[in-house]
Amino acid sequence: MSPAHARQPGHGQQRGNGRTGLISRLTAGWHESDRPASLHEHARRYGELPPVHRGRVGGHDLIEQVTAAGLTGRGGAGFPTGTKMHAVAARRGPAVLVANGMESEPASGKDQALLGRAPHLVLDGIELAAAAVGATTAYLCLPRSRAWLADIADAAIRERQHAGIDTVPAEVRELPHNYVSSEETSLVHWLNGGEARPTATPPRPFERGVRKRPTLIDNVETLAHVALIARYGPSWFGEAGHADSPGTMLATVTGAVAEPGIYEIAGGTLVGDVLMAARAGAGVEAVLVGGYFGSWHPVSQVASLPFTRSGLARAGAAPGAGVLFALPPGGCGLVEAARILRYLSDESAQQCGPCMFGLPAIADDLTQLAAGRPDGDPLERLGRRFRQISGRGACRHPDGAVRMAASALSAFAADAHAHSRRRPCIAAHRGRPRTMLLPVPQPATEGAWR
Amino acid sequence: MTLRLEVNPIACTAHGLCADLVPELIQLDEWGYPMLADSVPYHLEAHARRAVSNCPTLALRLTRVRARRDNRKAS
Numbered sequence: 114m115s116p117a118h119a120r121q122p123g124h125g126q127q128r129g130n131g132r133t134g135l136i137s138r139l140t141a142g143w144h145e146s147d148r149p150a151s152l153h154e155h156a157r158r159y160g161e162l163p164p165v166h167r168g169r170v171g172g173h174d175l176i177e178q179v180t181a182a183g184l185t186g187r188g189g190a191g192f193p194t195g196t197k198m199h200a201v202a203a204r205r206g207p208a209v210l211v212a213n214g215m216e217s218e219p220a221s222g223k224d225q226a227l228l229g230r231a232p233h234l235v236l237d238g239i240e241l242a243a244a245a246v247g248a249t250t251a252y253l254c255l256p257r258s259r260a261w262l263a264d265i266a267d268a269a270i271r272e273r274q275h276a277g278i279d280t281v282p283a284e285v286r287e288l289p290h291n292y293v294s295s296e297e298t299s300l301v302h303w304l305n306g307g308e309a310r311p312t313a314t315p316p317r318p319f320e321r322g323v324r325k326r327p328t329l330i331d332n333v334e335t336l337a338h339v340a341l342i343a344r345y346g347p348s349w350f351g352e353a354g355h356a357d358s359p360g361t362m363l364a365t366v367t368g369a370v371a372e373p374g375i376y377e378i379a380g381g382t383l384v385g386d387v388l389m390a391a392r393a394g395a396g397v398e399a400v401l402v403g404g405y406f407g408s409w410h411p412v413s414q415v416a417s418l419p420f421t422r423s424g425l426a427r428a429g430a431a432p433g434a435g436v437l438f439a440l441p442p443g444g445c446g447l448v449e450a451a452r453i454l455r456y457l458s459d460e461s462a463q464q465c466g467p468c469m470f471g472l473p474a475i476a477d478d479l480t481q482l483a484a485g486r487p488d489g490d491p492l493e494r495l496g497r498r499f500r501q502i503s504g505r506g507a508c509r510h511p512d513g514a515v516r517m518a519a520s521a522l523s524a525f526a527a528d529a530h531a532h533s534r535r536r537p538c539i540a541a542h543r544g545r546p547r548t549m550l551l552p553v554p555q556p557a558t559e560g561a562w563r
Numbered sequence: 564m565t566l567r568l569e570v571n572p573i574a575c576t577a578h579g580l581c582a583d584l585v586p587e588l589i590q591l592d593e594w595g596y597p598m599l600a601d602s603v604p605y606h607l608e609a610h611a612r613r614a615v616s617n618c619p620t621l622a623l624r625l626t627r628v629r630a631r632r633d634n635r636k637a638s
Binding site: 312313464465466467468470471474498501505506507 | 571572573574575576577592593594595596598
């Protein structure tokens with residue numbers, strides 16, 4: 114039986130092509146135990162790994178299946194997975210597969226949860242995708258700071274070796290844990306013996322990546338979906354979700370919610386429904402959508418929009434890696450934005466001028482503004498600096514930071530104007546505590562790039 | 564076909580020579596890094612080439628682009 118039918122009761126609704134709401138596919142059985150599923154449990158839950166021969170699974174071309182399913186990358190960029198697989202498979206010579214389990218986004222926890230609970234789903238996806246694109250080597254990249262995750266992955270890989278099921282066994286690699294180290298070109302650079310920092314493109318990894326070979330890099334959740342599409346087919350995949358965002362996705366919901374955690378939702382589920390599933394407090398007025406590279410919005414602006422790329426685009430937002438953070442009523446969005454920006458500035462790879470100098474500058478501006486102690490006109494200065502910094506780095510780090518900062522100024526426009534006139538925080542003015550809420554990890558130690 | 568200036572932001576170390584050589588196409592931001600015009604008109608081509616060949620870190624280059632840039636294949 115496919116796990117689509119194991120969805121949790123209450124939230125599923127028919128809307129457009131497939132069901133929306135909470136659906137358990139990747140998360141099937143997570144509530145049964147808090148240990149990683151063994152190979153035996155995994156096979157009982159999803160069935161055996163279908164045999165792959167010359168890129169075909171059960172008589173179907175896997176890349177065509179993935180393309181037909183409409184699967185998009187779950188790491189944040191949302192690029193069509195089938196197109197990416199095809200681009201790698203079409204290149205000459207043996208390819209390399211890289212499973213990206215770095216999850217450096219501090220407000221996201223879904224990849225860790227997935228690898229921690231269902232490692233074999235990801236490892237199935239690695240084996241299948243490697244076979245489909247002609248990869249002879251596969252790496253599973255994890256941050257060095259999460260040794261427990263590497264232990265789980267290693268144990269699962271040993272189990273599979275014992276059972277003799279993989280033709281391209283995944284090799285775990287533990288990388289330095291910096292925000293930009295999860296970027297595709299950072300992974301390639303590090304696997305080639307360099308530092309885990311982004312490099313200038315082209316060439317892009319699918320052209321010339323690890324050891325100059327065509328390299329497919331996919332997020333671990335994306336690969337888990339590949340494992341299910343190979344088993345149940347593209348039409349099953351589309352039984353959940355809208356036509357423009359088929360299947361399910363993992364979302365991390367935190368902040369002012371009674372039940373923070375990882376939720377598996379069908380594509381097209383409304384932001385308001387996701388917040389309700391996590392039992393967001395009634396007083397929540399603003400949310401951070403998409404993570405630290407995401408954007409702040411009044412709840413009223415996004416609640417009735419689907420939590421998808423196309424749906425959120427109407428509000429100028431994007432789901433990123435599926436992050437929602439509900440700002441508690443007592444919190445100041447500008448304080449949070451300033452803290453995130455300081456973190457992102459510290460996490461710059463210090464390679465490109467506009468990022469190296471621009472991010473600290475806007476972090477200073479935002480900090481002054483949030484504290485109600487502006488020097489000159491910080492709003493005018495921020496507007497000018499946003500325009501100067503955007504699009505001028507080798508990677509998207511400065512763009513993401515600018516986007517988050519700019520969205521905070523518009524979502525908290527009243528606060529920003531009050532602060533820029535040296536008036537205290539409106540949230541604080543109401544006599545509520547000004548709290549610091551979002552997790553801001555300690556910056557990586559100097560030089561920890563190798 | 565039009566010409567376009569591109570900078571490798573990792574190689575660039577803000578010498579600023581390029582902005583002196585072709586200020587019509589290159590302005591420096593407040594930290595001294597170049598901000599480039601979208602395309603190079605024919606009458607400034609020679610100046611743009613001079614800026615490229617004088618960049619101390621070889622960070623600047625001229626590329627030929629079709630009028631509309633193709634969408635990249637994979638991200």
